[in-house]
Amino acid sequence: MTFQLTKPFMHCTTLIVVALGFMISASSFAQVSNDLSRSIENKEAEIEGVQRKIKDYESKIQQYEAQEQSLSSELAILENRAKRTELNIQENELAISKSELEIRETQARIHETESQIEMQKTLIADVLHELHIADDDSPIELIFGNDQFSDFFDQIQYLELLQSDLQTSIQNVQALQSSLVGSREQEEQHKERLLSIRKTLEDARVRLEAEQRAKDVLLAHTERNEAQFRVLLSELRAEQQFINAEIFRLQDQLSKQLQENDQVAGGPTIMSWPVSNPTLTARFHDPTYPYRHLFEHSGLDMAVPQKSPVRAAAPGYVAWTRTGRSYGNYIMVIHTNGIATLYAHLSGFNVTADQFVERGETIGFSGGMPGTPGAGLSTGPHLHFEVRENGIPVNPENYLVN
Numbered sequence: 001m002t003f004q005l006t007k008p009f010m011h012c013t014t015l016i017v018v019a020l021g022f023m024i025s026a027s028s029f030a031q032v033s034n035d036l037s038r039s040i041e042n043k044e045a046e047i048e049g050v051q052r053k054i055k056d057y058e059s060k061i062q063q064y065e066a067q068e069q070s071l072s073s074e075l076a077i078l079e080n081r082a083k084r085t086e087l088n089i090q091e092n093e094l095a096i097s098k099s100e101l102e103i104r105e106t107q108a109r110i111h112e113t114e115s116q117i118e119m120q121k122t123l124i125a126d127v128l129h130e131l132h133i134a135d136d137d138s139p140i141e142l143i144f145g146n147d148q149f150s151d152f153f154d155q156i157q158y159l160e161l162l163q164s165d166l167q168t169s170i171q172n173v174q175a176l177q178s179s180l181v182g183s184r185e186q187e188e189q190h191k192e193r194l195l196s197i198r199k200t201l202e203d204a205r206v207r208l209e210a211e212q213r214a215k216d217v218l219l220a221h222t223e224r225n226e227a228q229f230r231v232l233l234s235e236l237r238a239e240q241q242f243i244n245a246e247i248f249r250l251q252d253q254l255s256k257q258l259q260e261n262d263q264v265a266g267g268p269t270i271m272s273w274p275v276s277n278p279t280l281t282a283r284f285h286d287p288t289y290p291y292r293h294l295f296e297h298s299g300l301d302m303a304v305p306q307k308s309p310v311r312a313a314a315p316g317y318v319a320w321t322r323t324g325r326s327y328g329n330y331i332m333v334i335h336t337n338g339i340a341t342l343y344a345h346l347s348g349f350n351v352t353a354d355q356f357v358e359r360g361e362t363i364g365f366s367g368g369m370p371g372t373p374g375a376g377l378s379t380g381p382h383l384h385f386e387v388r389e390n391g392i393p394v395n396p397e398n399y400l401v402n
Contacts, residue, residue: 036105043098050091057084065293071222071229075215077293082211085204092201099194106187113180120173127166206281207288213379214290217370221325221377232325236295236377239324247332247340247391250319257317258336271313271399272359274343275366275383278302284395290379295326298393299342299386306347306381308366312357313341313385313400321349321364327384328376331363339399340391344384345376 060080067073222228282289282301289297316335323329327344331351334340347367357363368378378384387396 032108033105036101036108040098040101040105043094043101047091047094047098050087050094054084054087054091057081057087069233069294071218071224071226074218074229074293078211078215078218078290081290082208082215085208085211088204089201089208092197092204095197096194096201099190099197103187103190103194106183106190110180110183110187113176113183117173117176117180120169120176124166124169124173127169210281210379211290213370217377217379218291220370233294235325239326240295243332243342244391246319247334247388250332250334251338251340254317254319254334255336258334270401271341271387271396272311273302273400273402274311274313274341274385275302275304275308278304278383281380281382284393284397291377299344299384300396301382301384303380303382304366306367306369306372308383309362310343310346310364310366310383311360312363313359313387314339315359316341316357318351318353318355318357318363320353321351323374324376326377328367328378329364329374330376330384333357333363338390340388342384342386342388344386345378345382346374347372348374 057080061077061084064073064076064080221232279302280300281303282297284297284299286292286297291297310331312333314333314335316333319332319334319340321329321331327342329346329349330342330344331346331349332340332342343364345366345368346364348365349363350365351357351361351363366381366383367374368381368383369375370378370380385396387394387399
């Protein structure tokens with residue numbers, strides 16, 4: 001006797017095959033997902049451990065900053081800041097590893113969802129094929145084409161089952177498509193976060209170099225002597241007092257000349273960048289500035305190669321070219337509307353006092369390499385650029401345009 005499979009039985013076989021495919025795929029994904037989740041949790045635990053150490057160093061820094069200014073306390077601040085930055089680097093490296101694991105986990109979920117969608121499409125194609133065959137049979141053929149009415153009712157139930165499976169599969173595909181869109185958005189978010197963390201890591205590495213150099217520079221300027229440290233502080237304060245007083249005097253003195261000069265019409269409220277393609281290593285009132293405990297960072301530090309041309313940010317008159325302990329070689333330019341600009345850590349001058357300069361004119365050359373002439377209190381090659389309004393330092397980024 002020959003055994004012939006009925007249509008309902010063949011359809012059930014297809015469902016079983018597809019279901020087995022789902023189970024195998026889901027089991028494989030679950031294993032991968034569990035492994036990645038455990039790795040992510042381990043990275044999170046490591047990051048939390050590093051963050052606790054960072055807080056310990058921050059507490060030590062605050063304790064030293066609360067003490068009276070001295071060479072020993074300043075060195076302790078710099079040492080602890082460097083150690084904290086080393087931990088910041090470690091934290092970011094761990095965060096990068098974690099983010100990469102999260103991307104892998106999301107990509108695995110995307111692959112699994114795409115596989116499930118393909119399986120559902122296979123099931124839908126099979127159901128549609130069966131429905132197409134059923135549509136080819138007329139109602140009369142369905143009734144009289146069967147030897148028994150029970151076979152006819154089986155056939156009706158089979159068609160209803162096909163319709164139900166089709167609806168379920170379509171709903172599944174819609175849900176999976178929605179899940180896929182969400183997973184892809186999450187993947188993009190992880191990738192953007194990864195780029196941000198990598199940028200933060202590079203910034204931390206640059207900061208660490210500056211903090212490590214800052215200690216050596218301070219020791220060189222004080223000759224490792226507490227008394228010389230006091231002299232340095234006194235000279236730094238005297239330099240700032242001189243600048244503040246001279247700006248007011250020269251602005252009054254040069255204001256008539258500036259107003260009569262047609263080349264400065266419109267004022268310098270919009271300024272050009274004084275150097276080309278700089279990397280900003282310290283911003284206005286930057287909390288990461290190595291010497292912030294000694295004095296507030298009153299401008300922008302623009303890292304550029306030694307002896308790069310430094311250009312006037314706006315038209316004006318050169319107030320002076322001087323050399324000081326903090327700024328090294330520096331130039332002050334007086335503009336209209338109570339504005340002045342300062343260019344520090346120069347390796348050389350290209351102008352003299354009372355000289356009129358146009359916007360973009362080369363006024364000097366950058367320096368800043370510790371130990372070189374005119375570097376001043378600098379930790380590396382860069383231009384220190386300030387904007388002062390009525391003698392008071394203001395954020396240069398509010399004035400500079402590309």
